[in-house]
Amino acid sequence: MWRDHLTEIIVFSLLFLLVSAMGFVAARWRRPTDMAHLDEWGLGGRSFGGWITWFLVGGDLYTAYTFVAVPALMFGAGAAGFFAVPYTIVVYPLVFLVLIRLWSVSHRHGFVTPADFVRTRFDSPVLALLIAITGIVATMPYIALQLVGIEAVLKTMGVTGDSALARHLPIIIAFAILAAYTYQSGLRAPALIAFVKDSLIYIVILVAVIYLPYKLGGWGDIFDAADAKFQASPNPNDGILLNGNNQLQYVTLAFGSALALFLYPHSITGVLASRNRDVIKRNMSALPAYSLLLGLIALLGYMAIAAGVKPLPGASAGSVDNNTIVPLLFDQQFPDWFAGVAYAAIGIGALVPAAIMSIAAANLFTRNIYKEYLKRDATAAQEANVSKITSLVVKVGAVACIVFLDPQFSIDLQLIGGVIILQTLPAVALGLYTRWFHRTALIVGWVAGMGLGMWMLYQVASPTRKHFGGSAFPLEKFGFDTPKTIYVGIVAVLVNLAVAALLTLILRAVKAPEGVDGTTPDDYFADEGDPRITPGVDRDADPAREPVA
Amino acid sequence: MAAPEPEAPTTARSRAKDHSPWNWLLFLPIVVPLIPVFFNGDAPRIFGFPRYYWLQLAWILLGVSTTTLVYQMTKKRGEH
Numbered sequence: 001m002w003r004d005h006l007t008e009i010i011v012f013s014l015l016f017l018l019v020s021a022m023g024f025v026a027a028r029w030r031r032p033t034d035m036a037h038l039d040e041w042g043l044g045g046r047s048f049g050g051w052i053t054w055f056l057v058g059g060d061l062y063t064a065y066t067f068v069a070v071p072a073l074m075f076g077a078g079a080a081g082f083f084a085v086p087y088t089i090v091v092y093p094l095v096f097l098v099l100i101r102l103w104s105v106s107h108r109h110g111f112v113t114p115a116d117f118v119r120t121r122f123d124s125p126v127l128a129l130l131i132a133i134t135g136i137v138a139t140m141p142y143i144a145l146q147l148v149g150i151e152a153v154l155k156t157m158g159v160t161g162d163s164a165l166a167r168h169l170p171i172i173i174a175f176a177i178l179a180a181y182t183y184q185s186g187l188r189a190p191a192l193i194a195f196v197k198d199s200l201i202y203i204v205i206l207v208a209v210i211y212l213p214y215k216l217g218g219w220g221d222i223f224d225a226a227d228a229k230f231q232a233s234p235n236p237n238d239g240i241l242l243n244g245n246n247q248l249q250y251v252t253l254a255f256g257s258a259l260a261l262f263l264y265p266h267s268i269t270g271v272l273a274s275r276n277r278d279v280i281k282r283n284m285s286a287l288p289a290y291s292l293l294l295g296l297i298a299l300l301g302y303m304a305i306a307a308g309v310k311p312l313p314g315a316s317a318g319s320v321d322n323n324t325i326v327p328l329l330f331d332q333q334f335p336d337w338f339a340g341v342a343y344a345a346i347g348i349g350a351l352v353p354a355a356i357m358s359i360a361a362a363n364l365f366t367r368n369i370y371k372e373y374l375k376r377d378a379t380a381a382q383e384a385n386v387s388k389i390t391s392l393v394v395k396v397g398a399v400a401c402i403v404f405l406d407p408q409f410s411i412d413l414q415l416i417g418g419v420i421i422l423q424t425l426p427a428v429a430l431g432l433y434t435r436w437f438h439r440t441a442l443i444v445g446w447v448a449g450m451g452l453g454m455w456m457l458y459q460v461a462s463p464t465r466k467h468f469g470g471s472a473f474p475l476e477k478f479g480f481d482t483p484k485t486i487y488v489g490i491v492a493v494l495v496n497l498a499v500a501a502l503l504t505l506i507l508r509a510v511k512a513p514e515g516v517d518g519t520t521p522d523d524y525f526a527d528e529g530d531p532r533i534t535p536g537v538d539r540d541a542d543p544a545r546e547p548v549a
Numbered sequence: 550m551a552a553p554e555p556e557a558p559t560t561a562r563s564r565a566k567d568h569s570p571w572n573w574l575l576f577l578p579i580v581v582p583l584i585p586v587f588f589n590g591d592a593p594r595i596f597g598f599p600r601y602y603w604l605q606l607a608w609i610l611l612g613v614s615t616t617t618l619v620y621q622m623t624k625k626r627g628e629h
Contacts (some may be wrong), residue, residue: 295602
């Protein structure tokens with residue numbers, strides 16, 4: 001059956017090979033003096049200007065999975081899936097001032113990860129370890145999900161097989177290539193590829209949102225077709241508008257996701273790679289261009305309804321895989337070569353974030369586990385080397401998740417990922433503003449938020465499953481007499497904050513030792529060309545600055 | 550870690566750059582897109598888009614113009 005899609009497969013493969021070549025060449029792009037340093041391999045030399053940062057962070061945050069899953073959600077549930085739009089509007093003003101502080105303090109101290117910052121700020125290796133593990137655990141399933149995006153495309157092109165190995169072989173090859181050039185080029189590889197990825201996505205989506213409404217009878221008809229589908233469905237919570245019961249969930253999910261987005265290690269990696277504070281501020285104004293794109297992509301879900309797309313069968317018998325609707329829509333409505341370009345956009349779109357995420361996870365391991373607990377006197381070259389190898393391990397892990405486990409497991413984990421990464425908010429985001437919280441209180445708050453979050457997620461049922469059925473927690477389980485639902489992450493982080501605040505007051509009263517703050521107030525305002533930066537290897541191995549607790 | 554003396558003037562200037570009344574404007578695009586009563590309706594439709602969709606997409610403009618304005622108004626106070 002793959003023979004019917006030959007043109008698509010050829011176009012897809014050619015574009016894929018092109019970016020793979022670019023990935024290897026990237027090592028020479030903006031050639032560093034010394035690649036054997038984590039600043040070079042893991043942060044692209046902290047030198048990216050406005051445009052590169054825009055493509056890199058855009059390609060990083062708006063992943064292939066998003067482009068496949070958001071329209072799938074619109075297709076299945078309607079208006080609730082549109083939360084991605086307010087979410088990605090609210091996030092930029094929210095972090096506008098926070099990120100430049102993080103950039104400045106990291107610039108001056110040579111921090112590579114958020115856990116590095118927490119380590120120095122709160123003088124607590126344990127808290128830093130928790131932040132690092134949280135980041136790694138939240139990122140791993142996210143990488144695996146990028147594979148789900150590629151798989152949806154391959155499935156539509158008929159590239160499947162009977163045995164598990166044959167079905168997954170293309171993905172294994174794709175990830176092996178990705179792993180090889182990430183190993184060689186570090187963050188420069190996704191930065192260079194992001195140009196191709198984002199250009200392809202913009203072209204494909206602009207063509208789609210102009211051509212498809214024309215073909216399907218106009219936007220009005222598309223929305224009416226979606227409305228008719230949801231009117232006919234028995235589910236009370238779908239529709240092209242929100243109802244009284246899911247508005248709170250919609251708003252808290254958008255806000256909670258916005259709070260979580262820049263706590264993810266891969267987002268922070270993209271931010272720290274920029275050259276100065278100005279680059280970040282300008283990008284906070286320019287990145288919403290991707291939100292417009294995402295909003296239009298979301299509406300592809302309704303176009304699929306209007307075009308009568310029937311999703312391909314899912315992994316288990318009787319189920320359907322809604323993630324295939326966007327590839328199918330392109331397959332049905334466009335000439336083969338253009339569908340091939342669209343598929344390549346999704347496929348390459350998976351590589352950029354997967355590369356950055358694996359680099360971010362590898363940096364966390366290197367800086368906050370390897371260097372902290374295994375080899376305290378590691379040189380800069382050893383750090384870079386460990387990070388490169390870890391990035392390989394992380395990708396093998398992600399492929400193994402998809403090949404050996406039900407993909408649903410990765411989707412569940414990613415859902416949990418958003419909730420758990422939010423639990424680092426008090427230490428990382430509030431920590432940038434205040435050291436009021438006691439380090440022990442932050443640890444206990446993290447435990448409380450994490451525990452409550454897991455319990456709540458476990459309690460959420462969906463029509464097909466009893467537990468982990470989503471992130472919309474029914475308030476009636478707290479004893480309220482209401483059918484309303486709320487986003488789990490928000491409740492968990494509020495409890496985390498409350499516990500941390502209360503315990504801080506107690507620990508302060510009993511005069512528990514607080515450690516030494518390794519940062520000074522003006523560290524948070526340092527900019528490019530700052531005279532106080534200690535250059536090179538020294539800043540990583542300065543024992544006087546980071547007292548060992 | 551004691552701050553060396555010559556740094557002090559730079560520090561004062563950069564702090565002034567960070568604290569500006571313009572920053573309060575950032576609350577606007579954080580709060581407004583999260584109020585469902587504004588956008589949760591069908592009428593009026595624009596180009597066939599129900600209000601729910603066109604208004605939420607329009608908030609993107611609100612976000613962009615606010616962050617741009619704050620960036621422009623706060624950068625002039627610095628030494629650049």
